[in-house]
Amino acid sequence: xxxxxxxxxxxxxxxxxxxxxxxxxxxxxxxxxxxxxxxxxxxxxxxxxxxxxxxxxxxxxxxxxxxxxxxxxxxxxxxxxxxxxxxxxxxxxxxxxxxxxxxxxxxxxxxxxxxxxxxxxxxxxxxxxxxxxxxxxxxxxxxxxxxxxxxxxxxxxxxx
Amino acid sequence: xxxxxxxxxxxxxxxxxxxxxxxxxxxxxxxxxxxxxxxxxxxxxxxxxxxxxxxxxxxxxxxxxxxxxxxxxxxxxxxxxxxxxxxxxxxxxxxxxxxxxxxxxxxxxxxxxxxxxxxxxxxxxxxxxxxxxxxxxxxxxxxxxxxxxxxxxxxxxxxxxxxxxxxxxxxxxxxxxxxxxxxxxxxxxxxxxxxxxxxxxxxxxxxxxxxxxxxxxxxxxxxxxxxxxxxxxxxxxxxxxxxxxxxxxxxxxxxxxxxxxxxxxxxxxxxxxxxxxxxxxxxxxxxxxxxxxxxxxxxxxxxxxxxxxxxxxxxxxxxxxxxxxxxxxxxxxxxxxxxxxxxxxxxxxxxxxxxxxxxxxxxxxxxxxxxxxxxxxxxxxxxxxxxxxxxxxxxxxxxxxxxxxxxxxxxxxxxxxxxxxxxxxxxxxxxxxxxxxxxxxxxxxxxxxxxxxxxxxxxxxxxxxxxxxxxxxxxxxxxxxxxxxxxxxxxxxxxxxxxxxxxxxxxxxxxxxxxxxxxxxxxxxxxxxxxxxxxxxxxxxxxxxxxxxxxxxxxxxxxxxxxxxxxxxxxxxxxxxxxxxxxxxxxxxxxxxxxxxxxxxxxxxxxxxxxxxxxxxxxxxxxxxxxxxxxxxxxxxxxxxxxxxx
Numbered sequence: 112x113x114x115x116x117x118x119x120x121x122x123x124x125x126x127x128x129x130x131x132x133x134x135x136x137x138x139x140x141x142x143x144x145x146x147x148x149x150x151x152x153x154x155x156x157x158x159x160x161x162x163x164x165x166x167x168x169x170x171x172x173x174x175x176x177x178x179x180x181x182x183x184x185x186x187x188x189x190x191x192x193x194x195x196x197x198x199x200x201x202x203x204x205x206x207x208x209x210x211x212x213x214x215x216x217x218x219x220x221x222x223x224x225x226x227x228x229x230x231x232x233x234x235x236x237x238x239x240x241x242x243x244x245x246x247x248x249x250x251x252x253x254x255x256x257x258x259x260x261x262x263x264x265x266x267x268x269x270x271x
Numbered sequence: 272x273x274x275x276x277x278x279x280x281x282x283x284x285x286x287x288x289x290x291x292x293x294x295x296x297x298x299x300x301x302x303x304x305x306x307x308x309x310x311x312x313x314x315x316x317x318x319x320x321x322x323x324x325x326x327x328x329x330x331x332x333x334x335x336x337x338x339x340x341x342x343x344x345x346x347x348x349x350x351x352x353x354x355x356x357x358x359x360x361x362x363x364x365x366x367x368x369x370x371x372x373x374x375x376x377x378x379x380x381x382x383x384x385x386x387x388x389x390x391x392x393x394x395x396x397x398x399x400x401x402x403x404x405x406x407x408x409x410x411x412x413x414x415x416x417x418x419x420x421x422x423x424x425x426x427x428x429x430x431x432x433x434x435x436x437x438x439x440x441x442x443x444x445x446x447x448x449x450x451x452x453x454x455x456x457x458x459x460x461x462x463x464x465x466x467x468x469x470x471x472x473x474x475x476x477x478x479x480x481x482x483x484x485x486x487x488x489x490x491x492x493x494x495x496x497x498x499x500x501x502x503x504x505x506x507x508x509x510x511x512x513x514x515x516x517x518x519x520x521x522x523x524x525x526x527x528x529x530x531x532x533x534x535x536x537x538x539x540x541x542x543x544x545x546x547x548x549x550x551x552x553x554x555x556x557x558x559x560x561x562x563x564x565x566x567x568x569x570x571x572x573x574x575x576x577x578x579x580x581x582x583x584x585x586x587x588x589x590x591x592x593x594x595x596x597x598x599x600x601x602x603x604x605x606x607x608x609x610x611x612x613x614x615x616x617x618x619x620x621x622x623x624x625x626x627x628x629x630x631x632x633x634x635x636x637x638x639x640x641x642x643x644x645x646x647x648x649x650x651x652x653x654x655x656x657x658x659x660x661x662x663x664x665x666x667x668x669x670x671x672x673x674x675x676x677x678x679x680x681x682x683x684x685x686x687x688x689x690x691x692x693x694x695x696x697x698x699x700x701x702x703x704x705x706x707x708x709x710x711x712x713x714x715x716x717x718x719x720x721x722x723x724x725x726x727x728x729x730x731x732x733x734x735x736x737x738x739x740x741x742x743x744x745x746x747x748x749x750x751x752x753x754x755x756x757x758x759x760x761x762x763x764x765x766x767x768x769x770x771x772x773x774x775x776x777x778x779x780x781x782x783x784x785x786x787x788x789x790x791x792x793x794x795x796x797x798x799x800x801x802x803x804x805x806x807x808x809x810x811x812x813x814x815x816x817x818x819x820x821x822x823x824x825x826x827x828x829x830x831x832x833x834x835x836x837x838x839x840x841x842x843x844x845x846x847x848x849x850x851x852x853x854x855x856x857x858x859x860x861x862x863x864x865x866x867x868x869x870x871x872x873x874x875x876x877x878x879x880x881x882x883x884x885x886x887x888x889x890x891x892x893x894x895x896x897x898x899x900x901x902x903x904x905x906x907x908x909x910x911x912x913x914x915x916x917x
Contacts, residue, residue, distance in 0.1 A: 179525030192528035217603025220582045227637040232534030239530030257299035263326040264292030
């Protein structure tokens with residue numbers, strides 16, 4: 112019997128999967144930097160260290176920024192961002208499971224969690240992308256300013 | 272969480288931010304739909320640069336604070352281990368490691384207390400190794416007692432380290448006093464001749480304890496609570512960073528990508544707070560196992576509510592006195608209404624009656640941001656009873672202090688019996704068969720043969736059941752109490768078989784007493800006491816007053832009783848109680864199961880202290896049986912008997 116913090120195989124696989132989606136998206140968007148983030152994120156989950164996982168996610172996100180700023184296709188950038196956000200979410204969940212359940216089983220809850228978060232994230236991404244498609248014609252600058260102003264406020268209020 | 276709390280979370284400044292932000296977003300969408308409505312000038316152009324900077328700053332501070340520990344997550348106790356048992360010396364290790372102290376001053380105080388404790392040990396060791404008490408202080412101050420200058424320096428006023436050594440320690444983050452303490456422990460152990468230690472080098476801190484993985488405690492110590500885990504702060508940070516950088520670099524795709532992060536955040540607000548209704552059922556494959564038998568516990572969790580349980584993490588209420596040896600008493604799952612799941616684990620049975628505690632449920636909502644912790648009672652089997660099974664061929668030798676009743680203890684009194692004792696002159700009334708007819712036939716005087724009389728002894732077995740006596744050499748090794756209970760059952764049974772009168776008592780906060788008696792009915796009483804007394808399996812939280820307990824015991828003890836005390840000698844009170852009872856005229860034998868190890872410096876200190884206690888008992892003419900770890904008691908008795916005088 113051991114009470115070590117052992118992450119489940121499911122958690123490792125989910126992190127690898129979502130991280131690869133992020134890396135692939137960034138690669139299609141023209142940035143290879145995110146590939147380095149995948150092993151770091153997996154290592155973070157394996158060592159049950161949130162700091163290392165955050166480092167991996169930061170590398171993935173660097174890929175998103177480089178792809179976005181370098182004029183990559185919006186679809187690729189959005190896919191990369193989805194992968195990045197999910198990589199943190201499933202990775203952190205695996206770490207928390209390992210901390211609270213130790214060697215106990217928690218795969219089912221991890222899969223359900225990953226499915227729920229992915230569904231909502233995809234839905235929001237599709238909605239955002241639709242607005243983007245509609246609005247990509249020349250818009251008044253004030254609209255963008257107000258949009259950013261509002262989004263930052265709401266996110267700050269809800270996500271603290 | 273109640274609705275009131277939910278609204279509270281959204282009140283005040285948060286609600287204001289949301290309203291203002293939403294208005295801005297709505298306005299922006301209106302302008303996008305109909306650019307004609309937008310004013311020709313841009314009054315909020317400043318905002319377009321200010322807000323991204325605010326967002327990026329907030330994102331950085333959120334993620335840095337989160338990673339620096341501004342997060343909250345329930346840390347469950349290690350139910351796998353017994354919470355009733357301590358490992359002697361752990362506190363010294365904690366003091367040396369600095370985990371118990373806050374700040375450098377607190378740490379220094381802790382180390383000073385360790386120094387004081389070591390000084391006491393050193394003084395005793397020096398006395399035992401031929402240093403006169405009046406020379407002790409001088410020997411310690413001069414450092415002559417050891418070849419190790421670092422060890423000697425721990426008790427001297429000046430530091431033994433050179434400037435370069437101090438510099439090296441500062442660089443490696445080593446604490447000079449801690450190094451000295453380790454060297455001192457090493458040197459004292461060498462001086463006492465304790466050389467077969469698991470912890471070898473004074474430069475190392477020794478084996479890491481499994482308890483570093485978490486805390487050991489009872490589930491009932493945990494408060495029910497609901498908290499925010501804050502795990503999505505990183506997602507918030509990613510969103511703000513994407514939007515901020517996107518605006519600053521004029522990259523629309525990045526702003527678009529930032530929207531993605533709103534998904535998990537939204538899930539946190541559409542999801543309900545976790546209040547699952549579960550039913551737990553527990554089955555045990557053998558509720559009355561043999562000692563050290565393996566018992567399989569199967570737990571079934573059923574969702575009887577009408578809502579989905581997204582993230583359920585259950586910890587079963589393993590009895591505090593039992594250790595899980597296989598599988599895990601924890602299970603994480605997601606359950607639809609009506610669904611159920613099952614898991615199993617194996618515990619090792621220890622003597623006594625063990626009750627399962629309430630389980631603990633950690634449930635999270637779909638996004639994992641709200642975490643509720645609550646207790647959850649289980650139906651089904653709640654108890655596990657493990658009766659002692661005496662083998663019957665083990666007995667602690669008793670002394671020749673006996674009662675007038677006939678028994679099997681061979682005394683030094685001449686009379687009728689089997690073993691020849693002496694010959695004396697004939698007195699009228701002596702039985703004819705004991706007259707030495709051979710001598711008469713040779714023409715001598717009438718003489719009577721005497722044989723050693725065989726009497727019954729009155730033996731009272733005492734168990735040290737104070738909370739200090741709940742010790743084990745390792746977290747999952749057999750505890751001293753558990754070994755004592757087994758030995759007591761054996762000794763009790765075998766002394767009854769040899770027609771002695773046997774009684775049973777506990778030295779502990781809870782009163783427990785069985786007056787000396789004989790016969791098979793008496794064994795049944797003792798067995799019930801040994802099995803059901805919760806003071807033997809879980810200990811007691813009440814304070815133990817030695818004076819009261821001794822007074823109570825002396826009133827009950829018959830005049831001719833002799834005592835056998837089962838105690839790990841984990842503190843000095845046990846020694847003084849044993850010595851005092853012996854001095855009152857009750858011949859004392861102490862059976863001391865060894866519950867100390869030598870894997871760390873702290874454990875070594877506890878080991879040395881126990882050795883010294885054994886010596887102090889022997890000094891007082893108390894018979895001591897040093898019962899080593901993983902050794903049958905019979906062997907320990909044989910070894911001890913060799914050094915006893917009759």
